[in-house]
Amino acid sequence: MPQQPLIVGRPVLLVIDIQKGAFLGGGGIPHMPRYLENMANARRVIDAARAAGVPPIFFQEAHRPDHVDFGRELDGSEDVHCVEGDPGTEIAAEETGFLPSDYFIRKRRYSCFFGTDLEILLKGLKAETLILIGGLTDVCVHYTFADGHQHDYHCRVVEDAVGGSSDTAHAASLNAMEYLQTGARRRTEEILDAFAARPRAA
Amino acid sequence: MPQQPLIVGRPVLLVIDIQKGAFLGGGGIPHMPRYLENMANARRVIDAARAAGVPPIFFQEAHRPDHVDFGRELDGSEDVHCVEGDPGTEIAAEETGFLPSDYFIRKRRYSCFFGTDLEILLKGLKAETLILIGGLTDVCVHYTFADGHQHDYHCRVVEDAVGGSSDTAHAASLNAMEYLQTGARRRTEEILDAFAARPRAA
Amino acid sequence: MPQQPLIVGRPVLLVIDIQKGAFLGGGGIPHMPRYLENMANARRVIDAARAAGVPPIFFQEAHRPDHVDFGRELDGSEDVHCVEGDPGTEIAAEETGFLPSDYFIRKRRYSCFFGTDLEILLKGLKAETLILIGGLTDVCVHYTFADGHQHDYHCRVVEDAVGGSSDTAHAASLNAMEYLQTGARRRTEEILDAFAARPRAA
């Protein structure tokens, strides 16, 4: 199977659910051991994207204070999480370099496409390649990749800049994404090199 | 054609795009003469809904400051409108009685269902009837009604609590909604009576 | 307001709900007087599209035999209609020149986008302009136009090749479409000229 090129057409960077909770501990969601190291790589990818003029889009999973929109999310391994107004629900601004002027999308479900204006934004940006970082590899990242794939986007996941609920689940989801698009799995250094090779942003 | 009942199952009130711009004048969108009188009726419906425990959901049309998400909205009769950060884009809080604790949904397109979490919220609320007020009758209200109809909701429009881009367009869209569901067109007094007849909210 | 160009990028022709019922009489749906004359124009547009290499996509409104999917469609002016297996539900093949090899999409709701693979097909075709013919002007055509508009397509309606539930509703919906995109309303002769001016299909 020939590896797909890293970037096709215009890329955007999807920064998925890097919220304060993971740095504060707790938060109702399990994390694999190297989670925070991988989030440090995510920061490097974000900075490189900005320098190269690749727009980052920041996603926040957030549930309404009355819990009306949890749907079936409490039927499984996750406890109450990401409630609006809780400190852990905020985007981890210092850790990610999030700016008030950045594209920001709040979501109620795992996929960044589900019940959001992401498709509107991507069409406006004329984006063709989605580069995914953040968490959880095996939930929001995986299901966003699957939807991006089904919406015809070239999708890439930075395997050492995403974190899973466990090492096993992280690895399995990376394999599942690679199944969909050969060459989808990339490493931070590759992304940094590819961004550095682009013409500088205006 | 027998008239459908006013309320089936649990109702919610959709308060569509009652934003400061209409009260400040200007804003890039045309309005029919009695627009503000009808918005005063909208306020009466909102207050009665609260008293009856019918949750209002406030919608704000808003476009990103870089205009990336206007799509085709500037190809027709509307000029640049509802940009985030402009004073006219804010929900008309005093005029509607909007509270920080109210359900609030920002949207980029005309239909309240398009690129939003409305379906998630409606499922969470177990809503079956949507009561529509706000504006424009012939754009956001009409296309929200059509989508609500296609999503199997009982839809009602309060004809003297919605405002159109012109009298003609307002009347035509009310007729189109009545075509879809007989008895969809209702008047403010009918709604107030129906809400008053419900058991009081806890 | 400057008129938008007739065709931007690659066009496709949406042939909406031209089914046998309208030609057989009856069918549970009201029609304006000149309906069949306008459908004859629709045929001319289809033939010209083929000659110019503009792909037609044929839509069929169809409900399952047990009526499970009517949703709220029987709450208004329409009676039971377009049931699978009824002769009137078939695409009007002779009248439209429909071929087995044509793109065909069955739909359960009014908008051609709702619960169908239309967006998948349009992305595959790299279509940017949608040209609408068929019926009803004020129902399936209008709501398909609104969704196409919201999905960022350039939308055009051939005003004498669409038919409404009544003359009044037909005229009102044409105005509503023109409100969304200036120059959306076009006549059959204009479309024929524009198609004839394109390079011939391979």
Added chain:
Amino acid sequence: MPQQPLIVGRPVLLVIDIQKGAFLGGGGIPHMPRYLENMANARRVIDAARAAGVPPIFFQEAHRPDHVDFGRELDGSEDVHCVEGDPGTEIAAEETGFLPSDYFIRKRRYSCFFGTDLEILLKGLKAETLILIGGLTDVCVHYTFADGHQHDYHCRVVEDAVGGSSDTAHAASLNAMEYLQTGARRRTEEILDAFAARPRAA
């Protein structure tokens, strides 16, 4: 984590992509060793569902003959597959007991919700629980489960009546589904018992 009940409200059975190709060999899609044994279990579940009045819905992945709708599906591990008109694309009617009167949905993408009328049908049936069988565990089944979960359905997967692209991928996806809803993984015998315990269909 308490196990969720097997059936909540009205159940339906989603029979995902059991097509002739898997029985004919080839077909452009990899399969795990026990694939056909698990499809034999799927047949037992289908027969029991019918006897209990639980409606099966049969899905067929199918691509248009000109390949216009493959999107990104050929960028990864799958070769050209499920083209309309190919013998392997047909529902495996003998093997599954598929009847002309059964609910049938053709899909272009992996998730049974993507670009289809499934939500319309589920609302019409007032379904609350989705029971999934068929293939591939790690592609169409997994992504349908994720979408069903995000649409607020109780989702169950019959682990010995689904088949994956490999044993590893099959096992990983079953774990991922169990992560979302505790007690999602069930065995054929449990399902047969639960169906047998229901009141007989009329």
